[in-house]
Amino acid sequence: MLVVKLGGAAGIDFQPLVADVASLIHSGEKVVLVHGGSAAADELSHKLGYPPQHFFSPSGVKSRYTDKKTLEIMLMACAGQLNKLLVAALQAQGVNAVGLTGLDGQLITAKRKKAVRAQKDGRVIVIRDDYSGQIEHINSGLIQLLLQADYVPVISSFALSEEGEALNVDADRVAAQVAVAIKADALVLLTNVPGLLQNPADHSTLIDRIAESALASYEDVAQGKMKKKLLAAKEAVAGGISQVIIADARKKLPVSQALAQEGTVITP
Amino acid sequence: MLVVKLGGAAGIDFQPLVADVASLIHSGEKVVLVHGGSAAADELSHKLGYPPQHFFSPSGVKSRYTDKKTLEIMLMACAGQLNKLLVAALQAQGVNAVGLTGLDGQLITAKRKKAVRAQKDGRVIVIRDDYSGQIEHINSGLIQLLLQADYVPVISSFALSEEGEALNVDADRVAAQVAVAIKADALVLLTNVPGLLQNPADHSTLIDRIAESALASYEDVAQGKMKKKLLAAKEAVAGGISQVIIADARKKLPVSQALAQEGTVITP
Numbered sequence: 001m002l003v004v005k006l007g008g009a010a011g012i013d014f015q016p017l018v019a020d021v022a023s024l025i026h027s028g029e030k031v032v033l034v035h036g037g038s039a040a041a042d043e044l045s046h047k048l049g050y051p052p053q054h055f056f057s058p059s060g061v062k063s064r065y066t067d068k069k070t071l072e073i074m075l076m077a078c079a080g081q082l083n084k085l086l087v088a089a090l091q092a093q094g095v096n097a098v099g100l101t102g103l104d105g106q107l108i109t110a111k112r113k114k115a116v117r118a119q120k121d122g123r124v125i126v127i128r129d130d131y132s133g134q135i136e137h138i139n140s141g142l143i144q145l146l147l148q149a150d151y152v153p154v155i156s157s158f159a160l161s162e163e164g165e166a167l168n169v170d171a172d173r174v175a176a177q178v179a180v181a182i183k184a185d186a187l188v189l190l191t192n193v194p195g196l197l198q199n200p201a202d203h204s205t206l207i208d209r210i211a212e213s214a215l216a217s218y219e220d221v222a223q224g225k226m227k228k229k230l231l232a233a234k235e236a237v238a239g240g241i242s243q244v245i246i247a248d249a250r251k252k253l254p255v256s257q258a259l260a261q262e263g264t265v266i267t268p
Numbered sequence: 269m270l271v272v273k274l275g276g277a278a279g280i281d282f283q284p285l286v287a288d289v290a291s292l293i294h295s296g297e298k299v300v301l302v303h304g305g306s307a308a309a310d311e312l313s314h315k316l317g318y319p320p321q322h323f324f325s326p327s328g329v330k331s332r333y334t335d336k337k338t339l340e341i342m343l344m345a346c347a348g349q350l351n352k353l354l355v356a357a358l359q360a361q362g363v364n365a366v367g368l369t370g371l372d373g374q375l376i377t378a379k380r381k382k383a384v385r386a387q388k389d390g391r392v393i394v395i396r397d398d399y400s401g402q403i404e405h406i407n408s409g410l411i412q413l414l415l416q417a418d419y420v421p422v423i424s425s426f427a428l429s430e431e432g433e434a435l436n437v438d439a440d441r442v443a444a445q446v447a448v449a450i451k452a453d454a455l456v457l458l459t460n461v462p463g464l465l466q467n468p469a470d471h472s473t474l475i476d477r478i479a480e481s482a483l484a485s486y487e488d489v490a491q492g493k494m495k496k497k498l499l500a501a502k503e504a505v506a507g508g509i510s511q512v513i514i515a516d517a518r519k520k521l522p523v524s525q526a527l528a529q530e531g532t533v534i535t536p
Contacts, residue, residue, distance in 0.1 A: 044344070048315055072349055076312070080348015081340055084426070084434055087371045092432025098372040098410075103355045105366040105419050142366075145417055151373050151410070158352070164360025166352055 001147075001182055002259075005175035005232075006035040006086075007190040007249030014086065017190070020253045022093035030147050032178055033097075033154045035086065036171030037078030038064070044077040045070065055118035055127065061227065063116075063132070066168045071131045074168055075101075075158065083156040090152065098151045102159035103166055105142040108174060110135050110159035110167050133159050133167035135174065138181035147182075172225075172232035180239030187236045188258045189229050190249035195264030196226060210266045212237045233266040243267050269415075269450055270527075273443035273500075274303040274354075275458040275517030282354065285458070288521045290361035298415050300446055301365075301422045303354065304439030305346030306332070312345040313338065323386035323395065329495065331384075331400070334436045339399045342436055343369075343426065351424045358420065366419045370427040371434055373410040376442060378403050378427035378435050401427050401435035403442065406449035415450075440493075440500035448507030455504045456526045457497050458517035463532030464494060478534045480505045501534040511535050 002024070006017060025031055045052045050073065053065040066074070083099040090097035102108025110133030115126050146153050155178065157171035172189055179187040198205035200223055210218060215234050222230050226246075233244040247254065247263030257263075270292070274285060293299055313320045318341065321333040334342070351367040358365035370376025378401030383394050414421050423446065425439035440457055447455040466473035468491055478486060483502050490498050494514075501512040515522065515531030525531075 072353075075352045076344035076348035078348070079352055080344035080346070084343045084347055084369055084371055085340075087369075088428065088432055088434045091371065091374065091428055096373055098368070100366070100372075101352055101355075103352055103359065103367070105364055105414075106359065141417075142419070145413065146373075149409075149413055160356065160359055164356055166356045 001030045001032070001184045002186050002188065002255075003032045003034060003175050003179040003182070003184045004188045004255055005172055005190060006033060007192050014089065016252055017249065017254050018086070018089045018093055020255045022090065022095045024255060025095050025152060031152055032143060032147070032182065032184070033086070033152070034157065034171055034175040034178060035078070035082060035154070036157050037074070037082045040077040040082045041074045045073050048073060055116075055120070058117055058119060058124050062224065064168070065127065065130060066132045067129050068131060071166060071168060075166060079156045079158060083154060086154055090154065096151050097154050098146055099154045099156065101156045101166075102169065102174065105139055106160055107139050107142055107155065108135060108159040108169060108177075109137045110161060110169050112161045112163070112165060112167055131165060131167050133161060133169050135159060135169055135177050138177050140181035143178065143182055170228055170232075172228050173235065176232040176236040176239070176241075176244075179236050179241050184241060186259065187233075187241050187244045188255055189232060189244065189246045190254055190258070191225070191229065191246060192249055193226075194248045194262075195246045196222060196230070207264050208261070210264060212266065212268050215266065237266055237268050269298045269300070269452045270454050270456065270523075271300045271302060271443050271447040271450070271452045272456045272523055273440055273458060274301060275460050282357065284520055285517065285522050286354070286357045286361055288523045290358065290363045292523060293363050293420060299420055300411060300415070300450065300452070301354070301420070302425065302439055302443040302446060303346070303350060303422070304425050305342070305350040308345040308350045309342045313341050316341060323384075323388070326385055326387060326392050330492070332436070333395065333398060334400045335397050336399060339434060339436060343434060347424045347426060351422060354422055358422065364419050365422050366414055367422045367424065369424045369434075370437065370442065373407055374428055375407050375410055375423065376403060376427040376437060376445075377405045378429060378437050380429045380431070380433060380435055399433060399435050401429060401437050403427060403437055403445050406445050408449035411446065411450055438496055438500075440496050441503065444500040444504040444507070444509075444512075447504050447509050452509060454527065455501075455509050455512045456523055457500060457512065457514045458522055458526070459493070459497065459514060460517055462516045463514045464490060464498070475532050476529070478532060480534065480536050483534065505534055505536050
């Protein structure tokens with residue numbers, strides 16, 4: 001069993017990925033796909049005249065400000081458009097995909113971050129209308145129910161709060177938690193770079209292998225979104241996943257090449 | 269087992285429906301929900317500066333013109349926003365809802381209408397870029413898989429074409445075909461009027477009971493969307509459903525009151 005997190009950044013053509021995943025599935029592999037969709041959400045936000053906003057935590061981590069309107073725009077772009085176009089593309093390749101969000105069947109429950117600390121004009125402010133969450137539980141039963149009936153789950157990274165609200169959750173972390181919950185053999189985190197780079201400007205500085213015990217020493221190397229991928233990798237390995245591969249979504253066979261260790265491989 | 273098609277028209281508050289459905293489910297009823305979302309799609313279309321377009325068939329039936337861009341807008345509004353907000357509202361009432369479109373798991377397959385005849389300026393033209401379809405098959409296996417595991421399917425009315433394309437399909441017809449496929453005990457078609465009215469302007473002229481054999485004689489009474497509801501009712505009864513109730517979505521307990529025969533009841 002394999003969990004693959006798609007690259008959500010702008011400009012990634014998902015046809016090679018879909019074809020690669022289809023051939024893995026047709027050869028008997030069980031696969032669960034997870035996707036975000038920040039680029040699609042940004043695009044729709046701009047079109048609707050409600051541009052995306054971000055904030056920085058006191059420690060400097062950048063996050064999307066997700067008020068109720070932003071959350072609905074994200075549901076439209078990610079759960080409506082992207083998820084369904086992915087499902088259709090997979091179906092066209094003979095893969096019986098089922099698109100879900102974490103809301104569906106309580107697939108992902110999360111705790112809403114009701115007070116988020118952020119930097120503003122040099123001061124720390126508290127944001128109280130943010131609809132993002134910290135993952136609490138994965139309903140592996142629903143994923144297994146579908147896999148056993150030969151369906152391929154395609155999960156859009158939203159979660160359900162205790163109060164029954166839709167929440168935005170980080171897709172890399174979703175992929176890690178899903179992998180742990182279903183005891184996957186590997187987790188592939190696709191992105192638009194070849195893996196973790198010693199120097200982000202130089203693709204030849206790929207770090208090809210990291211043991212879990214050494215992960216902490218790479219935290220400063222990782223920039224931006226790569227920080228969240230390392231965190232997800234750490235959670236997955238700590239949860240029993242024997243390999244996490246951070247790999248390039250733009251390759252010809254992105255998942256197969258990741259499984260052939262092209263990328264940054266994180267192991268226990 | 270019960271299939272309920274929600275009213276998709278503008279201004280219908282779905283909280284009473286959600287509460288009513290939740291109490292039926294908590295008392296042991298198995299329910300499948302089906303929804304369209306034309307009002308939500310229209311709203312989003314306008315916001316995106318791509319207003320909805322319609323056409324009339326040579327026989328005078330009004331349909332939505334669904335080019336690729338319109339279809340994507342519909343996926344966003346119906347499968348993304350409306351479906352997920354419904355799922356969240358049901359979850360908040362303790363109902364373990366799973367939102368799906370007909371694309372997911374090949375729940376609904378349809379034949380794309382590749383050449384649609386329409387009236388334009390007094391002539392008949394052929395529309396070739398429409399992504400709407402005629403329902404061919406319902407995957408009742410997936411619905412039963414979910415129902416047996418105590419999930420409540422909430423189906424957004426899109427279908428998958430043979431070529432793996434997303435298609436728009438009529439939600440009333442989806443509800444009828446789903447009811448037939450799972451051998452439901454009843455089909456409730458909710459709308460924003462009390463049922464079929466002899467005189468659409470006078471709500472006291474409700475036709476409370478129609479036998480299938482007499483349906484044809486009411487075809488001229490039905491106006492606009494009601495025509496499609498009668499067609500759906502006919503298909504359902506012909507497929508073995510023992511009662512179809514066209515009822516008012518705006519009542520306090522819309523489904524329970526429909527089951528208590530408040531509305532137009534169509535029987536074999």
